[in-house]
Amino acid sequence: MNADVTMGRTLLRRALQAEARKLGPASGQRWVAAALALAGMGAAWLVGGPGADQLGGGDGSIVRAAVASSLSLLPYAAALLASASVTGEAASGISRVLYAMTPTRWPALTAKALTAALVATVMALLTLLAGIVGVVLAGRGDALWGLGVTELTGVAAGGCLGAGALAIVGVAVGSLARRPQPAAMVLVAGLLLGPVVLAQVGAVVPLVGRLAPVFPVAAASSLVDQSSGTSEPHLAALALAAWAVGLFAVAVRRLRRADV
Amino acid sequence: MIEATSLVKRHGTTTALDGVDLTTTPGRVTALLGPNGSGKTSAFRIIAGLDRPDSGSVLIAGRPLSAWGRPAAVLGALVDGPAAHPTWRVDEQLHIVGCAAGVRPARVEQVMAEADLHGYRDRRGRELSLGMRQRLGIAMALLGQPTALVLDEPANGLDPAAMQWLRSTLHRHAANGGTVLFSSHLMHEVESLADDLVVIVRGRVAWRSSLTEFIEAHATPTTAVSGPQLARLVDLLPPRASVQVVDDAELRVTGISRALVGRIAFEARCELSELRSIVPPLEEIYLSFVADCESRDSLDDARRELQGVR
Numbered sequence: 060m061n062a063d064v065t066m067g068r069t070l071l072r073r074a075l076q077a078e079a080r081k082l083g084p085a086s087g088q089r090w091v092a093a094a095l096a097l098a099g100m101g102a103a104w105l106v107g108g109p110g111a112d113q114l115g116g117g118d119g120s121i122v123r124a125a126v127a128s129s130l131s132l133l134p135y136a137a138a139l140l141a142s143a144s145v146t147g148e149a150a151s152g153i154s155r156v157l158y159a160m161t162p163t164r165w166p167a168l169t170a171k172a173l174t175a176a177l178v179a180t181v182m183a184l185l186t187l188l189a190g191i192v193g194v195v196l197a198g199r200g201d202a203l204w205g206l207g208v209t210e211l212t213g214v215a216a217g218g219c220l221g222a223g224a225l226a227i228v229g230v231a232v233g234s235l236a237r238r239p240q241p242a243a244m245v246l247v248a249g250l251l252l253g254p255v256v257l258a259q260v261g262a263v264v265p266l267v268g269r270l271a272p273v274f275p276v277a278a279a280s281s282l283v284d285q286s287s288g289t290s291e292p293h294l295a296a297l298a299l300a301a302w303a304v305g306l307f308a309v310a311v312r313r314l315r316r317a318d319v
Numbered sequence: 320m321i322e323a324t325s326l327v328k329r330h331g332t333t334t335a336l337d338g339v340d341l342t343t344t345p346g347r348v349t350a351l352l353g354p355n356g357s358g359k360t361s362a363f364r365i366i367a368g369l370d371r372p373d374s375g376s377v378l379i380a381g382r383p384l385s386a387w388g389r390p391a392a393v394l395g396a397l398v399d400g401p402a403a404h405p406t407w408r409v410d411e412q413l414h415i416v417g418c419a420a421g422v423r424p425a426r427v428e429q430v431m432a433e434a435d436l437h438g439y440r441d442r443r444g445r446e447l448s449l450g451m452r453q454r455l456g457i458a459m460a461l462l463g464q465p466t467a468l469v470l471d472e473p474a475n476g477l478d479p480a481a482m483q484w485l486r487s488t489l490h491r492h493a494a495n496g497g498t499v500l501f502s503s504h505l506m507h508e509v510e511s512l513a514d515d516l517v518v519i520v521r522g523r524v525a526w527r528s529s530l531t532e533f534i535e536a537h538a539t540p541t542t543a544v545s546g547p548q549l550a551r552l553v554d555l556l557p558p559r560a561s562v563q564v565v566d567d568a569e570l571r572v573t574g575i576s577r578a579l580v581g582r583i584a585f586e587a588r589c590e591l592s593e594l595r596s597i598v599p600p601l602e603e604i605y606l607s608f609v610a611d612c613e614s615r616d617s618l619d620d621a622r623r624e625l626q627g628v629r
Contacts, residue, residue, distance in 0.1 A: 066388045069421075077418035084407045151444065152402030153412070155369055156459050159396050160419045162368040162385035167419075318370040 070161050074170035077157065081144075082174070088140060092182045095136050096189035099129035103193030118202035122194055126203075126211075127284030129190025130218045133183055134279040137222040138246050141175035141229030146239040155319060164314050172230045172307055179226035183218040214283050217292065221279030224299040225250075228275055231306035234314055250276050273298040320345050320498055321366060321394075321467050326375035328361045328522075335361035336372070337522040341500075343467070343515070348489055348499040350513035350530070354609055358522040359502045360399060363471045366500070367396035379467055391420030391463025397470045401456025403444035409455060410440040413462065420463040427462065434458035435484065449476035457485065468492055470501040474508050486512060506602035518605070520612040530601075537604045542577040544570045544584070546591035555587050556580070571597070 082088070107125030148154040154167075161167040194203045203211075229246065236242035254274045261268020271277055272295070281295035323341040327334070336358045343349045353359045364370040366377050368384045377383065379394050387393045403412060410431065417427040431437055434454045439447070447455065453476050460468060473485055489499050489512055503509050509516070509530075516533050518526040526533060544552065549570055553562055556572065560580075563571040572580050577596045584591050 069388060073419055073421050077415050080411070080415045080418050081407075084404075084411045087406070148404065151404045152399065153404045153407075153416075154402075155367075155399060156396075156402050156416055156456075157419050159367045159369060159394070159398075160391045160416070160463070162383075162390050316371060318364070 067163065067166060070163065070166040071169060074157075074161055074166045075173065078170045078174035082178070085144070088144075088178060091136055091140055092185055095132060095182060096185045098132055099186040100189035100193035100196075102131065103129040103190040104197045107194045107197035107199045109198075118199060119205065122199050122202045122206060123210075123284065125194045125197065125199070126187070126190050126214055127280070129193060130183065130186055130214075130221075130283050131280070133179075133186055133218065133222050134225045134276045135246075135250055137175075137179035137182065138225040138229035138232070138250060138275075139243065141172075141179065141226040142233035142236075142242045142246055143239060144175060145171060145230055145233030146237060146242045149233075149237045149319075150239060158319050164319070165311050168230070168234055168307075168311055168314055171234075172227045175226035175230050176223035179222035180219040183222040184215065187215055187218050213292075217279075217282030220296060221282045221299060224303040225275055225279060227303040227307050231303075231310035234310040235306075250274075275299060275302050278302075320380055321469070321500055322378045322381075323362065323366060324376050324378075326362065326365055326377070327373045328358070328365060328370065329373050330361075334522050336365070336375075339375070339519065339522070339524055341517055341524065341527075343498045343500050345466075345496050345498050346493055347514040348493045348501070348512050349515040349517060350509045351500055351502045351517050351519065352509065352605060353502075353519035353525075354613075357519045359519055360471055361522075362519065363396070363398045363469055363500075363502070366469050367394065367398045369398060389421050389463065391422070391465060393463075393465055394467045394469060395460035395463060395465035396468075397453075397456045397460045397473055399471065400475070401449075401452040402459075403447055403452050403455055405445035406443055408441050408443055409436055409447070409451075412444060412455060413458060416459045417462050422462050422464075426464070430458045430461050433461070433484075433488070435481075450478055450481060453477055454481055454484075457488075461488070465497070467498040468500070470499070472502055472504070474503050474505055482508070506600065506605060510601045518608065518612075520609055521616050525612045526608065533608075534598060534601065534604060537608050538599050539573055540576060541597040541599075542572045542575075542580045543593065543595050543597050544572060544580060544591060545593040546584075546589070548589045551587065552584055552589045552591075555583050555589070569593075 103125040106128040107121055111121045148157070157167055158164055191203065194200065232245050233242045236245055254271055254277055257267060257271045257274065261271055272281065278295040278298040282292055282299070321341070321343045323339060326336045326339040328336040339358065339362055341351070341362065351359050351362065361370065365372050379387070384390050384394055407415065413427045413431055414424065417424065431440065434457065436454060436458060439451055453473065457470065457473055460470065468489070474482060477485060489501070493499050493514070501512065513530050516526065516528060516530050517524060528536070545568055553570065556562065557575060560575045561573050565571055577594065581594050584594070
């Protein structure tokens with residue numbers, strides 16, 4: 060048993076080193092991160108612009124909405140990028156080589172999930188920083204600092220947690236689907252279309268409507284924008300953790316038994 | 320040493336492997352031959368740990384591959400064609416795989432030099448020709464300095480220089496006590512590389528022996544004889560020998576050994592200018608062997624079906 064644990068750790072360490080090495084050639088991720096930061100800055104600037112005053116609610120809520128809007132694309136990007144990193148390797152066949160060197164397979168997928176979560180976290184911080192710049196450019200710097208360090212830290216933590224969890228969801232979906240198109244379709248259906256359909260059905264069947272806040276993107280939004288009122292942050296965090304851990308466990312189990 | 324025991328693998332209703340037993344010997348190069356769809360790649364995939372068998376087991380150096388702390392040091396595999404990520408450069412591909420294999424960067428550079436990939440180190444995967452991808456795939460298999468090498472059609476797309484490198488690499492690996500299992504449809508490559516041979520037909524092992532034994536067992540021994548007194552020699556040959564005259568100047572004798580032809584000529588003081596054995600090319604022997612196996616299998620299938628009808 061001890062030998063198994065030691066071997067698992069060694070294989071995980073090597074898989075993590077391989078994942079770290081993969082970050083070098085991953086220029087696509089850097090471009091996506093830059094685009095996401097720019098989009099976040101633009102969104103924050105637009106939402107926090109002079110027109111927002113007409114909606115009322117005060118400077119504080121405008122700034123909160125502006126900062127939250129900068130992170131609105133992040134959950135989708137985190138999940139899709141993470142999924143693409145798995146399916147890209149499967150499609151090119153390089154995953155065969157890596158799985159042959161990690162026959163128990165779980166260390167390879169765990170390393171992939173941890174790295175994807177880390178990349179998503181860095182992307183969340185960069186996007187948040189860009190959002191803050193957008194708010195300052197919109198002339199609401201004073202109101203932003205008025206939120207206080209605690210609230211800003213909470214938003215940053217929520218953004219990082221949401222992006223990290225969705226990256227793990229993306230890795231799990233990518234590993235289960237193994238091909239780029241089906242994985243992207245599942246993610247678009249699950250993250251984008253699913254909540255819309257659920258909201259429509261929820262209008263007729265209230266019980267279904269109550270499930271909407273536990274969907275991954277809604278839960279991730281609740282973590283950065285508590286005014287969205289979808290669910291309490293701790294419940295949203297629990298829901299996200301359940302999605303990430305549940306799907307990852309299914310993916311590991313499937314990968315252990317599957318032909319790759 | 321690779322020991323595969325009673326491997327069974329089904330893909331839906333198709334049985335790819337039906338109780339395959341396969342053992343390779345350290346210090347020897349073993350060729351796994353078989354027609355397309357006979358189950359070679361399925362066997363390779365299971366040995367490399369990529370597919371799970373429905374039943375049976377594979378041991379590499381006495382243990383399952385997953386029981387080894389550094390699997391890349393035990394088994395190096397090139398299965399299902401070479402793998403190259405389209406956007407990673409050649410050196411990045413090898414360094415990434417090297418990290419997973421647990422080897423130092425210096426070893427990666429060494430393998431890159433051995434495989435003559437230095438000149439292409441900055442090329443992305445999508446920019447590589449089939450031959451270059453093949454070299455890269457073989458280099459990946461060699462990274463961990465494994466004791467066993469499993470290469471599915473390693474000669475595909477290689478130019479003569481790369482073929483020479485492959486040949487010397489595999490021979491050196493075996494000479495150092497390593498095990499090599501490879502497949503190829505190029506019989507001259509099999510002849511130049513393999514010591515042992517396993518033939519799979521329809522998911523079953525149809526033959527396993529050394530290459531020499533396979534040739535001896537299935538090639539019809541033919542002796543070519545030429546000289547000024549061939550007509551006299553023909554009269555002296557025993558009835559079981561069959562004789563074919565080629566260009567009025569050479570006899571092709573089958574059914575008796577070359578030694579016997581020589582002795583008969585010597586005892587009868589029959590002058591010969593040439594006495595040599597003709598071994599048909601391996602391709603010919605192999606194709607006729609596979610055709611025999613397949614027709615035998617078809618007959619067995621027909622018999623089974625008929626028994627089922629009755």
